Amino acid sequence: MREKTSAVLSNSLRPRPDVLVTCRYQGKDNLLAVTCAANAGYDPPMVIVGIVPSRYSYHMIKESGVFAVNLVTEEMRDIYAFAGSKSGRDMDKFQALSLTKRECVKIDAPFLDIAPVAIECKVTGSIRTGSHEMFAATIEYVHADKELVDEKGFIRFSKLHFLTFKELP
Numbered sequence: 001m002r003e004k005t006s007a008v009l010s011n012s013l014r015p016r017p018d019v020l021v022t023c024r025y026q027g028k029d030n031l032l033a034v035t036c037a038a039n040a041g042y043d044p045p046m047v048i049v050g051i052v053p054s055r056y057s058y059h060m061i062k063e064s065g066v067f068a069v070n071l072v073t074e075e076m077r078d079i080y081a082f083a084g085s086k087s088g089r090d091m092d093k094f095q096a097l098s099l100t101k102r103e104c105v106k107i108d109a110p111f112l113d114i115a116p117v118a119i120e121c122k123v124t125g126s127i128r129t130g131s132h133e134m135f136a137a138t139i140e141y142v143h144a145d146k147e148l149v150d151e152k153g154f155i156r157f158s159k160l161h162f163l164t165f166k167e168l169p
C-alpha cells in the first residue's frame with residue numbers, strides 16, 4: 001500500500017486543459033485564459049467552460065451566447081499568461097499582444113489565428129458551481145491548421161505540444 005495523506009481540494013483533477021476563450025459583445029472583442037474546460041458529450045458534440053462572474057468576459061458570453069475555445073501550445077505561453085492576468089475592461093488584449101484575429105463562420109465571435117485548433121461554440125445552458133458559472137455549449141465548427149488534419153478530417157493532436165501552465169507552488 002502507498003502512504004496517503006489529504007491534500008488541497010481545489011484544482012485537484014489533472015491533467016487539466018489550458019485554453020483561451022475568445023468572445024464578442026456589442027462590437028467589442030476579448031479573450032481570457034480558462035482552465036475550467038472540458039469535452040461534455042459527442043452527440044451533439046459539446047464542451048463546457050467555467051467563467052467567474054467577475055470576469056469582464058462573463059457578461060459578454062452570458063449576453064451573446066457564443067464563444068470560441070482556442071487550444072494553446074507551448075509557444076503561446078506568454079499570450080496565455082497575459083490573457084489570464086489582464087482584463088479586457090482596461091485594455092484591448094488582442095492589440096496589446098499583437099494577435100491576428102480571425103472571424104468565426106457559424107457564430108459572431110473572433111478566434112485566434114495562432115491557435116492550431118479553434119472551436120466555435122453556442123451556449124445551450126449553464127449551471128452555477130459556486131465560484132464559476134459553467135457554460136455548456138454545442139460545437140458548431142472546428143478550425144484546425146491544415147497540416148494537422150488527416151484525410152478523414154480527424155485532428156492529429158499528437159503533433160501538438162500543448163501548454164502545461166505551471167502555477168505556484
Ligand SMILES: Cc1cc2nc3c(=O)[nH]c(=O)nc-3n(C[C@H](O)[C@H](O)[C@H](O)COP(=O)(O)O)c2cc1C
Nearest residue numbers: 032033034035036051052055056057084086087088
Ligand atoms: C492558469 C489560469 C487559469 C485560469 N482559469 C480561469 C477559469 O477557468 N475561469 C475564469 O473565469 N478565469 C480563469 N482565469 C482567470 C482569467 O483568465 C483572468 O481573470 C482574466 O484576466 C480575465 O479576463 P477578462 O476580465 O478580460 O475577462 C485563469 C487564469 C490563469 C492564469
